Amino acid sequence: MTIEKLHLGCGIKHIPGFYHVDALDYPHVDRIGPVEDLSFIPDNTVKLIYACHVLEHFGRKEYRDVLAEWCRVLAPGGVLRLAVPDFQAAAELYLAPDNGVALPQVLGLLVGGQRDQYDFHKMAFDEETLGATLREVGFSDVRLWDWRTTEHADMDDYSQAYLPHMDKENGRLVSLNIEGVK
Numbered sequence: 001m002t003i004e005k006l007h008l009g010c011g012i013k014h015i016p017g018f019y020h021v022d023a024l025d026y027p028h029v030d031r032i033g034p035v036e037d038l039s040f041i042p043d044n045t046v047k048l049i050y051a052c053h054v055l056e057h058f059g060r061k062e063y064r065d066v067l068a069e070w071c072r073v074l075a076p077g078g079v080l081r082l083a084v085p086d087f088q089a090a091a092e093l094y095l096a097p098d099n100g101v102a103l104p105q106v107l108g109l110l111v112g113g114q115r116d117q118y119d120f121h122k123m124a125f126d127e128e129t130l131g132a133t134l135r136e137v138g139f140s141d142v143r144l145w146d147w148r149t150t151e152h153a154d155m156d157d158y159s160q161a162y163l164p165h166m167d168k169e170n171g172r173l174v175s176l177n178i179e180g181v182k
Contacts, residue, residue: 004047008035008070009054015152018050023118036066041073049074052083053158053175057112059122068137074182080134081145083159085109086176087124093163093172101163109161109174130178139180147177 007018014020014028021031021038031040035054049070058066070080090109093101112121131142147159162171 003041003045006038006041006046006049006073008049008051009057013052013155013157015050015155017151024116036062036069038069038073043072044075046073047075047078048081049079050081050152053085053161055082056084056121056123056125057118063123064133064137067133071138071180071182076182078182079179080139080182081150081177081179082130083147083157083175083177084125084130085121085158085161086126086174088126089172089174089176090163093174105163105165106174125176127176127178130176134178134180139182141181143179143181145177145179147175 003019005015005018007013007015007020008022010018010020010022010026010029011024012026019031020029021033021035022029023032023034025032035051036058051070055063055066067080074080086109090106093099094103094106110121110124113119127144134142147153159175159177160168161173161175162168163174164171
């Protein structure tokens with residue numbers, strides 16, 4: 001089996017043409033299991049990995065190893081496309097006076113939705129910290145990406161999270177969308 005595009009921690013979201021891995025059993029999931037163990041995939045074979053609001057579910061002593069595992073399966077020139085809650089954006093919105101954003105609006109970004117045993121956040125990221133870690137584990141080029149320019153732009157997921165909620169015209173993007181090229 002050759003996997004070119006991998007959607008890790010997909011949850012209920014299905015992207016046609018991707019191989020879906022999630023810890024929970026949904027009809028479109030190709031492999032039920034942990035996203036941090038890709039031992040079923042050979043080294044240097046995957047062209048694209050998409051992980052949207054998944055990495056923050058690993059602790060501060062775990063997430064580097066997870067990124068290294070994801071890097072291992074990527075082919076040279078392959079892309080790891082990440083979306084994680086943007087701690088800097090959440091903090092700036094929380095601290096800005098009179099914008100209507102208070103703790104209830106940023107709480108999910110900080111601690112997760114807590115809807116099931118997997119939906120708890122253990123790590124926070126900003127562009128500088130996550131970018132540096134991506135370089136440390138083997139990515140040569142690290143850059144921001146715009147959800148509007150992807151093949152999955154029509155799928156509304158957390159890479160398109162804005163505050164005020166769903167205000168994509170005037171709101172602030174609170175997802176740090178960053179990718180690394182191997």
